[in-house]
Amino acid sequence: MMFRILLTHTPAALALQFPPKARDALARHGTVMLNPTGAVLEGASLAEAARGCDLVIADRQTAVGAAFFDAAPDVLAVMRCAVDISTIDVAAASAQGVLVTRSIPTFAASVAELALGLIIDAARGISRATTAYRAGRTPEIAMGAQLSGQTLGICGFGVIGRYLAALAQALGMQVIITDPAPGTLPGGIRAVPFETLLGASDVVVCLAPATPQTAGMFGAQAFGLMKPSAIFVNLARAALLDETALEQALEHGQIACAAMDVGSAPDQRPAPALAGRADVIATPHIGGQTPQAAEGQALHVVEQVAQMALGRVPDEAVNAADATRFQARLATRPPADRSAT
Template sequence: MSAAAKKGVVLVTGVDLAPQAVDILRDYELVFAGAKPTEDDLLKLSTQHQPVAIIVRYGGITSRIMDANKALRVISKHGTGIDTIDSRAAQERGIAVKAAAGANAPAVAEHTWALVFACAKNVVGLDARMREGHWDKSTHKSLELQGRTVGLVGFGAIGRRVAATAVSLGMRVLAYDPYAKGTPPGVQLADLDTLFAQSDVLSLHCPLTAENRHMINAASLARMKDGAILVNTARGGLVDEQALISALNSGKLRAAGLDSFEKEPFAAPHPLQGVRNVILSPHIGGVTEDAYIAMGTGAAANVLTVLEAEQAIA
């Protein structure tokens, strides 16, 4: 189909989409914004191309971008977190906001456990010591997870997968999620105070909202067990980084594993780089080949669902 015969433009805030996603959108012209599009970049492209849909990989979608064209009908996230989209502004303008729910759940759940194990067993620290010529067998003590309590903040697709692994390890599982309808065997719903007080491992799996920003702060960290582990594969804004650094340096927390940060990309120099008992990764929990395909096809399918529904009504 020639560009002139296409049904409209879909703007992608990235450099590519999985071929399977491109095929789903074959009746639309795809315009790619590049690896690190700014608001001005997206504003210019929106004005120029008048997209009927935006697939969000990188960068944010503001009201200014929405107002740059009158054709926009749907903003579709290439993933699950929609905090980079001004959803209220979209609702006010009658623009649908969709997420590829669950598309990256297996990948993020696996990365969560990679960070938990690395923290509990001090994998990174021991590797560094070995490379320096040390043999710490007589002095090192790892944390055994069997019989310990893991607290999950959020019990959606990712949290449920993390819980299943915890149950298989013989751990006690507590979960906080005001929207959870129920839990599988081995998982108990609890309030946040209970999670803070009883968790040996606290893992975050909830979206970022205005209400829960910095939910991990000096007060909540003080309520946690001495020697607990914190893992965040959700959104960086959930954690007050300065309060976390204090808890790690004081020994209040045994360790932390972070895959997301208050400001991304993570820019050096950063205070976390000098903290020995934190493990850092560049928000790649959901970055696998399988997740790339699932997020792309999910985002593309969401675009078609909204546009085709509107076309049917028209």
């Protein structure tokens, strides 16, 4: 089965998130259409670009809402080139019989390494000194924090948290975690209640998924339980953080500093006002922006397309039972092709 496939990525996003190797592999399964506007597709422009397409591969900036599914009768599947599918209205897709899939977290090492870099910077003032030198000033010599012997608290012990824990242990840090379903813990790691973790940790890293239960978990109460010398790092989602409460905690010395790769600005980037503070280290949502992570995720989407070409629903489908359009397409194939499934 061959498809007509729309890649929604802007030219800049395409270069970073769907490299040539993945695009060449995707072209083996049909005709690949690129974003015709050069801008983020939304609303009517997204529906128009997807006209006549079977599959839509959506990048992280492209929101796919209910109006799109009403206006895109040809689309069999919307395939998110990311793990997070919060930008896709899955209920609306299911109501129209459209399959929705997500990718797998090929970025664990990349995000964990960034977390470690942010922690080291926060502990030793690397970017602060660099900024001063570049501005022609002599940096203030301040006492840094040695990470060996300190306690790292990880909130959310998924693939990134496990990778980060191993890196921290290699540096001689003690690691504690909080997670409602942590699974089997590696040696030397303890699971503790959230409040206990906040009070005991020298560095707190937020890696929890964004759910109704985790919304706003880092607010005034949480920061009030942390050490005045603590470093807070957010690599999850803005929804987990009360940014005003964080700013107040920094202002009143409840914690020492913060670092973040995510926030409430467009494309889930840190909010400029918060990121611009002298006691904040911020990066523009680059956790997964390494060649290995980006290529791995894009190639996984291609693998899903290959499975669909064989008449199979990918394992990472989130609404397989509702994919009636894809099932109807399968029913129209010649008997010889159906035997391949």
